[in-house]
Amino acid sequence: MTAKRMAAWFLLALIVAAAIVLVLPGHSYSQQDREAPLAGASAQHPAGTDALGRDRLVRVSAAMLLSLAGSVIASAITTAAAAGIGTLAAFSPAGVGSVAMLLCDAFLALPWLFLLMMVRSALPLTTSPLHSAAITFLVLAALGWPACARAVYRGAQDLRRAEWMLQARATGLRRRQVLRSVVPNLMPLLLPQFLLCIPAFVMAEANLGALGLGIGEPLPSWGGMLLELDNSAMLLSTRWVYLPIALLILILLLLEAISAEPA
Amino acid sequence: MSLALHGLQRLLRTFAILLIVAVGSTVLVRYAPGYLSDAREMDARYAGTVRTELAAEAERSQALGPLLASQIRGWMHGDFGVSRQYGVPVLELIEPRLANTGILLLQAIGLAWLLAGSTALLSSARKRPSLLWQIPATLLLAIPTAAMATLCLLANSGGPLLVLTLLLAARDFKLLDRILRKTWRDPHLLHARAQGLGPLAMLRAHVIPSIASDLRTLATLSIVTGLSALVPVEVIFSVPGLGQLAWNAALNRDLPILLAITMIMAVCVTFAGMLSEGEAEWKAV
Numbered sequence: 001m002t003a004k005r006m007a008a009w010f011l012l013a014l015i016v017a018a019a020i021v022l023v024l025p026g027h028s029y030s031q032q033d034r035e036a037p038l039a040g041a042s043a044q045h046p047a048g049t050d051a052l053g054r055d056r057l058v059r060v061s062a063a064m065l066l067s068l069a070g071s072v073i074a075s076a077i078t079t080a081a082a083a084g085i086g087t088l089a090a091f092s093p094a095g096v097g098s099v100a101m102l103l104c105d106a107f108l109a110l111p112w113l114f115l116l117m118m119v120r121s122a123l124p125l126t127t128s129p130l131h132s133a134a135i136t137f138l139v140l141a142a143l144g145w146p147a148c149a150r151a152v153y154r155g156a157q158d159l160r161r162a163e164w165m166l167q168a169r170a171t172g173l174r175r176r177q178v179l180r181s182v183v184p185n186l187m188p189l190l191l192p193q194f195l196l197c198i199p200a201f202v203m204a205e206a207n208l209g210a211l212g213l214g215i216g217e218p219l220p221s222w223g224g225m226l227l228e229l230d231n232s233a234m235l236l237s238t239r240w241v242y243l244p245i246a247l248l249i250l251i252l253l254l255l256e257a258i259s260a261e262p263a
Numbered sequence: 264m265s266l267a268l269h270g271l272q273r274l275l276r277t278f279a280i281l282l283i284v285a286v287g288s289t290v291l292v293r294y295a296p297g298y299l300s301d302a303r304e305m306d307a308r309y310a311g312t313v314r315t316e317l318a319a320e321a322e323r324s325q326a327l328g329p330l331l332a333s334q335i336r337g338w339m340h341g342d343f344g345v346s347r348q349y350g351v352p353v354l355e356l357i358e359p360r361l362a363n364t365g366i367l368l369l370q371a372i373g374l375a376w377l378l379a380g381s382t383a384l385l386s387s388a389r390k391r392p393s394l395l396w397q398i399p400a401t402l403l404l405a406i407p408t409a410a411m412a413t414l415c416l417l418a419n420s421g422g423p424l425l426v427l428t429l430l431l432a433a434r435d436f437k438l439l440d441r442i443l444r445k446t447w448r449d450p451h452l453l454h455a456r457a458q459g460l461g462p463l464a465m466l467r468a469h470v471i472p473s474i475a476s477d478l479r480t481l482a483t484l485s486i487v488t489g490l491s492a493l494v495p496v497e498v499i500f501s502v503p504g505l506g507q508l509a510w511n512a513a514l515n516r517d518l519p520i521l522l523a524i525t526m527i528m529a530v531c532v533t534f535a536g537m538l539s540e541g542e543a544e545w546k547a548v
Contacts, residue, residue: 103283105536109281113491114528118292118518119295121521210407229417245410248410253401256404
């Protein structure tokens with residue numbers, strides 16, 4: 001079994017385990033045990049509780065599923081947008097392609113985190129936690145496409161110059177028919193881009209959350225849970241506070257292994 | 264003549280990118296649903312004054328055209344507006360922090376290149392990628408910057424420079440190792456090696472010249488990565504730099520500061536990109 005496949009199976013096992021933890025009766029990410037704030041591991045709370053008495057294992061499981069689901073959706077949106085823009089730019093007149101790539105360069109000129117911070121801070125004060133989660137991942141999707149679009153543009157340009165494509169156009173294939181045959185040929189380029197975006201988005205969400213600009217409470221998120229590391233009282237009371245960061249690193253390593261190019 | 268024309272073309276492209284960034288950022292901020300809201304509205308002591316200020320701002324920024332024109336004119340003259348939370352010109356807040364951020368970033372990039380360059384040279388000399396270097400680099404890239412900085416702070420070892428250097432070195436190592444591994448296997452280098460040319464002479468005469476354009480691209484990438492990592496590093500280690508100022512502005516919805524810092528970042532990245540791409544293209548002309 002290859003390392004890539006092993007990583008995929010391990011990640012799937014983690015996802016199933018997290019889903020089981022969440023569906024067990026009485027396991028809600030916002031449910032408080034007011035008798036046991038900052039508690040260590042026990043039969044009732046296997047990974048202890050946070051400062052508000054919420055079960056850490058349940059919150060970590062929910063954060064993992066939310067982050068992965070959001071990142072996968074954002075990655076799918078960004079890859080689809082990049083595929084559309086890159087392909088259309090490559091098959092349009094040269095001027096349109098140049099303008100599209102100029103737009104890509106403008107996006108690429110802005111470091112992600114600054115743009116994310118600007119967009120997040122421009123949201124209304126009354127944004128609900130669920131909306132903040134949706135907006136965070138939508139913003140990631142909206143900002144992630146330019147690098148991917150550039151790669152698709154180059155790939156599509158190569159296809160445009162390919163002999164079979166010249167022949168197809170010479171035989172009178174319409175633009176729509178041509179584009180329909182281009183997209184399957186771009187799949188070897190799009191799939192790695194899709195896989196590469198997932199860990200990047202998980203990481204961006206964690207960094208944004210750790211700065212207090214990510215998903216709002218009481219929804220659990222990696223970034224929000226990393227903020228617990230700032231609480232020295234919590235660090236002294238239990239080692240389980242390191243569970244979210246350990247799990248986050250493990251998931252990022254697994255995603256990295258899945259998206260790695262073969263040697 | 265063609266060299267000058269090419270340079271002019273690149274310069275025009277750079278200015279076009281900056282113009283798009285300026286217009287895009289202003290439009291994004293102006294039409295954001297939270298543009299006319301302020302965190303101080305939650306505080307009864309300031310709510311009245313803030314609402315009056317916001318009403319005045321709404322009046323001022325109603326038409327996008329004049330707003331854009333005055334904004335860009337102001338930036339051209341070094342006027343970045345007035346901070347909403349501090350009530351002082353944005354430039355006064357940015358100037359003293361620019362040096363702190365610049366020095367930290369330059370030191371980190373320099374050290375990271377030294378670390379990544381030496382480890383990549385050692386690693387690429389072997390036939391297969393060495394796990395000794397690959398594992399730490401992969402692990403470092405899997406740790407979010409904020410978490411790495413917090414862990415350093417908790418362990419009471421290392422500071423902002425160490426975190427930034429490690430992050431940049433890990434990323435640069437991965438790319439440099441791949442570039443060098445490919446270059447060492449070029450037929451002319453294999454031939455030179457067979458002829459008995461020493462590794463240092465090969466490096467100086469063949470390897471570095473052939474990867475020069477990749478190195479310039481890597482330098483731009485280092486700047487972009489460093490700028491993105493600045494915010495968590497400066498916030499967690501309390502470094503009074505641009506990243507910390509931007510974070511503070513984001514939390515307090517001080518959009519003039521955020522807009523100004525975003526523009527400064529865009530200028531840095533675009534000019535770095537122009538220099539790295541430009542030189543490679545001029546050589547090809």
